[in-house]
Amino acid sequence: MRSAPHLHLRESADPGLAAVASLPGVGPALEATLARLGILRIQDLWFHLPLRYEDRTRITAIRDLRAADSVQVEGTVEAVEQGFRFRPQLRVVITDDARSMLTLRFFSFRRTQVQQLAPGTRLRCYGQVRYGAHGFEMVHPQYQRVLADGSGVDECLTPVYPTTEGLGQKRLAVLIAKALLQLPPAAQLEQIPAPLLEPLRLQSLRDALLQVHRPAADADVAALLQGIHPSQRRLAFEELLAHHLGMKRLRARIRSHRAPGLAGTGEAQRDLLAALPFKLTGAQQRVAREIARDMSRSEPMLRLVHGDVGSGKTVVAALAALVAIESGFQVALMAPTELLAEQHLRNFRDWFAPLGIEPVWLAGKVQGKARQAAMTALQGPAQLVIGTHALMQDAVAFRKLGLVIIDEQHRFGVHQRLALRDKGADAELVPHQLVLTATPIPRTLAMTAYADLDVSRIDELPPGRSPVTTVAISTARRAEVVDRIRAACGEGRQAYWVCTLIEDSEQLEAQAAETTHAELERTLQGISIGLIHGRMKPAEKQKVMQQFQSGAISVLVATTVIEVGVDVPNASLMIMENAERLGLAQLHQLRGRVGRGSLASSCVLLYQPPLSAMARERLNALRETNDGFEIAEKDLKLRGPGELLGTRQTGRLEFRIANLTRDAAMLAEVQDVAGTMLRKHAGACDRLIARWVGNSARFADA
Template structure:
């Protein structure tokens, strides 16, 4: 394998020259290309098509099906230019099959109309739709041709990601010029033959040429699904680059020192003795894994994942006590005030009897209370719980040894780093423990969390009852209200969760207020309370406390109650507009019930008609309560960016790879990655430069 490093120096420079070295790429075009992140010639090699158009063949009009994107050819039989509601140009196209296709244009110029003449022959490409009087194409691409037999394209037409002011034709032309400079595999290939051969990975050069310019006989179906061998070859290299980036990140962090947190066990023993239950085997195993990490003098980076109610907080508390016993502070950060407040109550209930002060620091802690909290943190208060406010300027820790981040995927990488950096002292950084109640599919964890060790609490505490899930149309809302009345009159409690597709706390709050008023009117004999994100913290807390104490029968809430609320007597969960939520969020909400010994139910209310994806999601919820199976299905349906919440945090952005579709590649990606880092570090560096380039962010995460 070592022969790779003996290549000529030119190998290191292939494709790294600026785009302005290509003929016809001046400063203005270079700026447009730069908006797409394209700066070097090799960036164009790896700027891959989104999809393909098949202009290598003609489809007879008689064979057209609604939804097909196809190329047709025919003679103009009639033209109608109308202005009834808005300008419209309609062109009737016919062929030898005596079938007519309508071409409809809403935006057109006089010159276009003048080009159209009955008897002229057109070749068109577009999507077939069902119109009022038959099949039609709206705004197809078209060209006038001289007659039958005009040559067709020899390759499939790639459609690329582009930007304003840069059309497909011009971008395709620039990519053609870049491909003309594609070197041979002896220069281009960065994976040593000994690593490629056992996996059957083909030539990178051939893969790039095939993906950019698929020959006429290429399997369009496999290309459309990104499952063509050429695409899989590129997907492997892209996943490998992602893996290498995160592994290098991990190695860089591990170069720091961290304080070994050993502790004498006295606080942990008292804590465990005071618990009203015995931790499960899974909790004990994961707590030992965390403790072992904390004993080392390099930073722990561990993700603890577990289904709703599996007891991650007990594991976090044991880790916190380990740090406190060793003379260090711990900071626990949660993404919402409601979840942070739940942690605050748990930690105060557990730790204050042990003589430990627990400080609260959130955005709404202001004035004298904030000043007192900041002084306590700077003075060495052992346990600090809060929200994003923990990362703000002016928050100074005396001796931060452990950072616990709950629901990591709701934070950007830089936010986790900002809190870690609060504890950076004399070359040392704190240990990091990340918690999530969203089970991460194994293949996703292998890629998205390659910088973290992963522990799974895969056992629920005894006494949890399975939740029966039913899917009900909104038309039967009255029956659902009667079901609530019957359950609550038997002494049980219910949640009614309102959701809106708009990302607006204000609109969600309004929807919850309307539902609250409706349920109060429909259930006058029951106490109905309201919780939403725009209420004052004290009001929210008063409603939650009253619900937990059994004084409230029905709690109407927005998705703020998704995590961190534990009311064992609540046995009925109604989720309105359930079709609008992802599987993981539905599973989280459902996990608020089934916490006691009473049989519990979850009613998923939906507004018809349902899309195919919504139908599949709701069916999965009916079929299983297994969080890991639900997570796998969520990944398959929505993709990793949605599951991890990384649309906001910018972690996952693939050009060709897809973690759900390409999961089978991950074990080999890990193996090749380990060999590259151990034996070919320079090649690993070049791979990252090739795929990530100047966009390598969070290099010191």
């Protein structure tokens, strides 16, 4: 197998920049496998850091085991049983000194293995604990035989690395060990200038790398397992610094373009505000002023507006659109789904029709003459276009694009956002960008991952919104929940029943929703029940949504397709099935579909026991608060930044060792060091970004 052309790297005097193929034993096939992990050079192996450690230094008593924990136990084999009824299976029962019992289960095993696990054999096992038919068990644990004198086992803290298909942990660890032999002296490895590093009292980068890859026998095991060891803190600081520098460079690069200065007369804005049946909150007025100030400048606006569900981001975006339109420029609003885009279309038509502005609609389902008419309008009189990914197609051209509004931006890939931004008619000018998200972003996340954007926060809900009462109920009480729906519908109110599945399968989710719909139709006779899922045609989904919004349907059974963009003030009851399977932010998004009017509203989290510790914490957090910003901070602690950010750069932004919650205290120092380095040490900035961000930096111009 020949290696891919992009893997051939120029040799360098810096050992870290040498191609990974220069290591003994790395041929073309392994080189290509490593490339899938972003490992192209020797230094990529140095900075391919452990995800976690397996603690082989202590033994957990079997009676203290908890489901989902990964632990090490020691015990004596009491019984061995082979079964072949459905498929080969080996069950080994061990007991520890307290006579507590644990089952080891193997589905793939050899005859010699069975002989090694004879009754009376002492074993030390490491694996994840789960509930089984006969109590706690481990499936395919790693194990070692303990000799009579207690020898035969290794006590260590074993790094577990991110890997890929065709590359096991042991082989990867061997490669990293070879690469570490080429670490240069400490002074040569550092990229942060000594005068900036010394006041921080951090250890050398070289010592930190050696410690995290090969923890010493006397290392602070507890600190390493918690991610707070001095070596981990040293690496986390540098990683946060590299990402921050990358974002600041990106911001400067985009700001170097020119954009049209948009001001308008303000007349259309005043007419819209006068016609609205509500008054803007103080937060909405503040954010609208920030956007208007940005758009009046000749450098591109890059502003992210985030706020809780129902905080009124759309009307703020409408005010921004009017500024551009009054200035003679066009506006494009892009949403990730047709359902959400169509909701924007209805809102903007209602608001803009009295102003003589008719939005153009462009989505995938717009074909034939209607599509051609839309395309012609964009190069002619159209002032506002609303649509989905269809707006980014090559054939779509604008007469004079001045403002791009992107809703729920984390659902779009970088190239998609670039494609729309680059449709500005004048090659010398780029349009202003306004990004909206209904996922409140924690402050620590805004300081790092969104350092390329100005961030506005709508932190005030409109008056009249009712708080949602949230309860968690076991599926064993499902009948009570159905009775609750019957009572709500009897009072003239409406309800959602949301079906979720842990598998990432639209087909399985659709089947679950169809089954629930049929069950509720049998149980709730006389009540109109609708169904909506991702496998339905757009026209079918739209028809059902219109019936639900008009009140013709009382109960809507849906998948998470209704997470954003559905506004039915009369819906006051939300049932979420299998709630333990969803992340906290998504649970909060779904809950935001109710409580949109003055009716007292409720959310029922139906869960399948037993709950894991993480699921219990998520559900408790949702019960305790309706504040999306509090929930976002909690979600960041529970899940890390990856899922909150969504697709960014060339994939999900996953830090290798930094943790934005745990390491938040470092951010002020990170910003200070970054500012000095950008002013005085440009070359070191480049090398730091390449070391930690790598090739993804070139895709970040969005």
